[in-house]
Amino acid sequence: MTTAARMRGAVAPALAVLLALSACGSAEEESPADAARATDEPDSQPDADAASNGEVPAALDFTSETLEGEPAEGAALLGEPAVLWFWTPWCTICRGEGPEIADAAERHAGDVAFLGVPGQGERAAMEEFVDDTGTDGIRHVVDEDGAIWSGFGVSGQPSFVFLEADGSHETVPGTLSPDDVDSRIAEITD
Numbered sequence: 001m002t003t004a005a006r007m008r009g010a011v012a013p014a015l016a017v018l019l020a021l022s023a024c025g026s027a028e029e030e031s032p033a034d035a036a037r038a039t040d041e042p043d044s045q046p047d048a049d050a051a052s053n054g055e056v057p058a059a060l061d062f063t064s065e066t067l068e069g070e071p072a073e074g075a076a077l078l079g080e081p082a083v084l085w086f087w088t089p090w091c092t093i094c095r096g097e098g099p100e101i102a103d104a105a106e107r108h109a110g111d112v113a114f115l116g117v118p119g120q121g122e123r124a125a126m127e128e129f130v131d132d133t134g135t136d137g138i139r140h141v142v143d144e145d146g147a148i149w150s151g152f153g154v155s156g157q158p159s160f161v162f163l164e165a166d167g168s169h170e171t172v173p174g175t176l177s178p179d180d181v182d183s184r185i186a187e188i189t190d
Contacts, residue, residue, distance in 0.1 A: 098133025
């Protein structure tokens with residue numbers, strides 16, 4: 001075997017490991033331009049119009065259950081601002097930001113509701129994630145079929161939705177710093 005062949009044989013597995021460890025995103029990664037459009041052009045107006053007509057906005061028209069097995073309805077979120085945090089149990093980025101999300105939920109208790117929306121995993125792994133990250137003070141609604149993620153236009157994790165009391169919302173893909181979370185919460189609670 002030549003030296004070049006040995007090097008190719010060693011490089012391929014190393015690249016596979018590096019790629020697996022480098023991100024938690026979905027198979028369909030967004031370009032920076034797509035991410036900017038997602039944050040600059042929120043799909044909030046149709047939901048605000050529906051809520052003002054006494055209808056449940058499409059994104060909030062879901063029924064699921066919490067990790068504890070309690071029923072959960074999206075319509076219950078109408079009338080108060082909320083932060084929805086979309087995560088998966090295998091996402092190392094989500095795992096790293098979990099304690100910061102728990103801290104933000106404590107800081108803003110009484111001003112805004114926090115809701116975790118786990119998907120793409122087994123319930124036992126989701127429960128372990130919550131225990132490991134200290135996010136047990138946040139209510140987590142399981143999205144087994146991806147309908148909640150899809151309803152809010154979430155295509156990868158982590159992602160956030162900042163929901164205003166009238167049902168309008170902004171979907172923000174990717175991780176956010178604690179300061180970014182605080183400033184976006186200020187926008188929906190003013």
